Amino acid sequence: MNDAIRISRPSDILGFVPHALGFVPQESFVFLTLRNKTLGATLRVDAPAGGDPTVFARAMVSYLAADNLATSVLLAVYTDSPAGGAPRPFHPYVEAVIQEFEAAGTPLQDAWLVTAEHWRNLLCDSEAGCCSPEPLDSITDGHLNAELVFRGSSYQKAPGTSYAPFTGPAETGELIREAMPAMFAAELHTGRALWAEVLGRGGCTDPERAAELLACFQRPDLRDAMFVNVIDPQRPDAEDCGDLLIGEGIAPDWNEVDRAQDVARTLIAAAPEGYRAPLLTLIGWLAYLKGQATIAVEHFTLAIEDTPGYRLAEMMEELVKRGTIAPVAQDAATAYKRHR
DSSP: OOOOOOOOSHHHHHHHHHHHHSBOOSSEEEEEEEETTEEEEEEEEEOOOSSOHHHHHHHHHHHHTTOTTOOEEEEEEEOSOOOTTSSSTTHHHHHHHHHHHHHTTOOEEEEEEEOSSEEEESSSOGGGTOOOOEETHHHHTSHHHHHHHHTTOOOBSSSOOOOOOOOSOTTHHHHHHHHHHHHHHSOHHHHHHHHHHHHHHTSOOOHHHHHHHHHHHTSHHHHHHHHHHHHOTTOOSOTTOHHHHHTOSOOOOHHHHHHHHHHHHHHHHTSOTTSOHHHHHHHHHHHHHHTOHHHHHHHHHHHHHHSTTOHHHHHHHHHHHTTOOOHHHHOTTTSOOSOO
16 A cells, blocks of 8 residues: 655645644744655744744754755744734744755755735745735645545644543542552563553453553553553563663554553543543653654643652653654654554
């Protein structure tokens, strides 16, 4: 089966962006590398609110240098606050981006402005009449968006992650607490086997089984082993797994990663507040491995809100906020591909 998707128009590229990110960006610069005629890496950053435009542009060049196959770059600027009277919103930053990427040997091939009302080319001369606004429907109704939806892709209409408050049985917390002594006393392979079983079935519908699994996630060494087993199912524990946790030297089964995130989301719905932090951290860590920094940080933040001082989430949040991109996401051979 040929999984290639043809992208021939700017609206196709703009249709691809929210599928790649998992949400429709707001007040953002989204960079996409091109490898001749093939899309490569996608990078979203907050739209600059101040600071030296050259410093900003050089940072973007540095981030995208990880794609050593890139031959040029595309840019989509998402904003609802265009600067009145300027040739284009964020004009000094766009000019610096043009100059710095040209100097790096990966020139900016094209750029677009996307607002809540329309999109248009960001580089052409508006006085020449060649960049009239286009309706957003041309993106959402386009062939590429329809093809991605057909393949099972979806995205949030806006950035931001939230989970509904727990509405399950009142005794769920007690079930988890009752299961914890046995899970804390058992060998790691007991919890790992339960996790593998639930992953294999794609979820857990039995409340008592779910309580046992939630109890497993409350034990730090078992939690860590269950995390790394998503990437390496045969690893008996998380000893000496620092490289794996930061995404170094791994080639994940991305279908398994997607499945683990889906199972974690269903478990969150079954978990009372105060027991959700490990699951939120797991989803965030796997998003980090995919190169989805925004989604990762949102989940780490929610984990810390659920369990203040939750150390693993705090450390991962610090790592991602420093601008660290997982090595696995920087390598075209191992990076997450949403459609396989």
